[in-house]
Amino acid sequence: MNDGRLTRCGMLIGALAAASIVLTGCAGNALSAPTPTASPSPSPAGVSGTGPTGFPGVDFPLEVGARSVSVEFACGSGLYTVELSDSMMLGQAPLSGECAASPVTLTWPITERTTETLSVTVAEGVDWTAIPTFSDEDFETDAALAADCERFGVIYSAFMNADQGYTFYGELDAGQWAARVDQASIELGALAGSAQSELRESFEQLVPLVSARADQVGEILSPDMQAPISAITGACAANQTPLILQGEFGG
Structure with missing residues (x-):
């Protein structure tokens, strides 16, 4: 997939997360x-x-x-x-x-x-x-926040690709979906435990929400996650270190 298109998509996610959690289609579709x-x-x-x-x-x-x-x-x-x-x-x-x-x-x-x-x-x-x-002063970017945004972007991409690969593209079976979700969940837990920025609380809120949906094959991302994800994407955008999702499927 075109990197520029993904980049704009990732930025728009930060901009529109307050309106909707339906983000998984963004990596494959440009907004008009x-x-x-x-x-x-x-x-x-x-x-x-x-x-x-x-x-x-x-x-x-x-x-x-x-x-x-x-x-x-x-x-x-x-x-x-x-x-x-x-x-x-x-x-x-x-x-x-x-x-x-x-x-x-x-x-x-x-x-x-x-x-x-x-x-x-x-x-x-x-x-x-x-x-x-x-x-004439430079924009001040919070380095700790930037690092947490980058790590979460990778984790969120993993959840998104697991759901899309199983539900929309049929490229993953249930076992492959579960393996990807398990690995991303471990990484999310580690991030929640080590984050040094204001995002730590939002990461901690996401951990049990993800765990509760580990048996929902193809549907790990849900509207229940809207509030913490909106907080994360908004903070990353305000820091001018927006979330960038890397789409694996969809061409």
């Missing part, structure tokens, strides 16, 4: 871009619009010499996803959540490859604003 319907209003104070922008989004001028940017983002209702430049190209992550009464602060690194575009995904008719504050 929303229809461009926004009417952006660029200004020195930021940009605003109504509805989704599509990709690559609207003009979003960067300050010369800036090495990071914090965007104060507000939207009317529903879920949002905001992406600076091209996350797949940069190895960064879109950021997502639920529109609230108060604006949220979304932060990204700026590199020499960052392009001056911002894409926003919200429901049709939803108003939004994005006001940047630029800094």
